[in-house]
Amino acid sequence: SRYSNLRATRAHGNYIENAPIFSLLLLVVDALNVVPKLVVNVLGSLFLFGRVFHMMGLWKFEGSTLGRMIGAVCTMLSLILGSCLSIYSAGQVIEGGFGGGAVKGRLGIIAMIFAAGMSFAGIIVEKQKE
Numbered sequence: 001s002r003y004s005n006l007r008a009t010r011a012h013g014n015y016i017e018n019a020p021i022f023s024l025l026l027l028v029v030d031a032l033n034v035v036p037k038l039v040v041n042v043l044g045s046l047f048l049f050g051r052v053f054h055m056m057g058l059w060k061f062e063g064s065t066l067g068r069m070i071g072a073v074c075t076m077l078s079l080i081l082g083s084c085l086s087i088y089s090a091g092q093v094i095e096g097g098f099g100g101g102a103v104k105g106r107l108g109i110i111a112m113i114f115a116a117g118m119s120f121a122g123i124i125v126e127k128q129k130e
Helices: 002-032 037-060 066-100 102-129
Strands: none
Touching: 002 037, 002 066, 037 066
16 A cells, blocks of 8 residues: 555665664774674674664554664664764774874774764754654
8 A cells, every 4th residue: 555655665764864874883883993893793783673673663553663662772772882882992093093103093083083973963863853
């Protein structure tokens, strides 16, 4: 029906709004190599879990559902944790980077600016959807 197609389109659109931001945050955390890989994998799994629940909640019923709520909480939690971990990782690289080499220090500064920008962008996108 028309409404099921609309819900499916909205579920896909919602994923597209969140996945690039989170993917870039996770890429920064992984590339800086400060946080253990297990933490990166768990964070990615939390995001995937949240997106699947959100999608199922959107497909089944219109309006607020338990799946959408669980999905939104997991998505926001993974975005917030990813933002914090990327800023922490960038800070660690900056702290250890200036003594060990200017290139590593610059990478940390760039990552810090990028992570802060992506964090605010993710929060703004979530606020605008409400």
